[in-house]
Amino acid sequence: MKPPGDAGAEGRYGWRLPGGTVRERELVTDAAARGLREETGIRRCPRRIVALDQVPGQPESLAVVLDGGLLTGTPADIVHVPENSAGPLPACMWVPAKRLRDHCRDYQERRILAAVQETGELGNDDPGLPMLVLGAHI
Numbered sequence: 001m002k003p004p005g006d007a008g009a010e011g012r013y014g015w016r017l018p019g020g021t022v023r024e025r026e027l028v029t030d031a032a033a034r035g036l037r038e039e040t041g042i043r044r045c046p047r048r049i050v051a052l053d054q055v056p057g058q059p060e061s062l063a064v065v066l067d068g069g070l071l072t073g074t075p076a077d078i079v080h081v082p083e084n085s086a087g088p089l090p091a092c093m094w095v096p097a098k099r100l101r102d103h104c105r106d107y108q109e110r111r112i113l114a115a116v117q118e119t120g121e122l123g124n125d126d127p128g129l130p131m132l133v134l135g136a137h138i
Helices: 028-040 097-102 106-118
Strands: 048-054 062-067
Touching: 028 062, 048 106, 062 106, 097 106
Parallel strands: none
Antiparallel strands: 048 062
């Protein structure tokens, strides 16, 4: 999770998943991989949608959560804030699902738990939807 700039309406800071905006002519999967790399140093190619969350009233009204796979090794050794992101992104951290409420806004907690459920971590055997471009798996 990455920190916000200021406290939210619920009084919590609202840490959130790594992410960002899809650039013109960029695939959602490429944007997810770029955001993950820029904000955590993790290099992955997410290929399955595990949550699609509509945000009413926002110009970019869909939040797409993709499965980046399971990390092996010690997470603290793998995840770091890259030097070129250290200014706008002061920290990143692992948060157990049961502690999400302490660190993020309610909608982020619901989004994250729904995504985790789809990855099979909470008992679902069908991990999300495939990502297609013009009908072909990527």
